[in-house]
Amino acid sequence: MANKKYDLIIIGGGPAAIAAGIYAARAKINTLIIAKTFGGQMTRKTVSIENYPGFKSISGADLVKKFVEHLQEYNVKIVSDSTGVIKKIGKTFSVKTAHEGWFDAMAVIVASGADPRPLEVPGEKEFIGRGVSYCTACDAPIFADKAVAVIGGGNSGFEAALALTKYAKKIYILEYAAEVKAEESNINLAQKSKKIKIMTSVEVKKILGDKFVSSVEYQNRRTGQAAALDVQGVFVEIGSIPATGFVKDLVDFNERDEIIIDSRTCATKTAGLFAAGDVTDVQYKQIGIAAGEGVKALFSVANYLRK
């Protein structure tokens, strides 16, 4: 059977993909969106979003709902599936999904965002779902009255720790570097909290437990001393890995494995293949930026298809 054909396939379900989808529908471009999930990183947001224009304060879940409702106002075909491969044969892209097979298009926008970066220490994989988590929004209530470690002293780590103060009795923020690197307001809030202890120059070595996590072994990088913390939960907040496995041969990557794009157009090195949002080397990663990059990519697609 011949592959189903579209003008454009958008890969992703975060703000970049959804914004591109809305603009594509309004430009009457025959579009398919392939999304593993909808909402992307906004669904991991543990405190309310307070910097997306038009909303003084809104939860990640509510903002996702509004994005998806807006998209569904238009006639855009959506497939809930994971993209496995993209090939370009002549001028046509063929995109394979895990369950729904192959789809063809003249242009593709990759807006597949990023996934949490694992810590890669012994015990991490074994205790996923048994104390180790990458999603404070999903798992914080499990740790009511427990002690937890948040690995990573960046903004995500601080946000996770602040969200956990509603549940956990003690929260250790463990930062590898000599200084934390979060927004001043988050650092101030954490310093004021009696529940949060910020520890720097800490290298986590091992996560230990039996049925559930019971402690974290670490080394103090200043003194070289080994020590352990009794915790029942470990939240890993050390950055992200762009989701690009399916597009390896068609694009170039920077040192962070982000897709290199022309910042004026979102074009990649392959004609007709565009990328937008956190999966790219765009300098700053925010919802507003991802949505704007999705719109930019769509205008470039419209130009490309016209030619």
Ligand SMILES: Cc1cc2nc3c(=O)[nH]c(=O)nc-3n(C[C@H](O)[C@H](O)[C@H](O)COP(=O)(O)OP(=O)(O)OC[C@H]3O[C@@H](n4cnc5c(N)ncnc54)[C@H](O)[C@@H]3O)c2cc1C
């Ligand atoms: C904890 C946290 C808090 C944040 N807080 C804020 C904030 O307050 N304000 C703000 O502006 N920004 C915030 N951000 C950043 C913001 O969420 C991201 O910059 C934004 O979501 C990036 O959008 P995106 O569309 O590029 O990718 P993502 O949001 O990562 O979405 C990618 C989508 O692609 C899908 N996908 C991935 N691989 C495939 C595949 N192979 N096939 C099909 N689909 C696939 C995923 O399922 C997902 O739906 C926060 C991020 C985090 C992690």
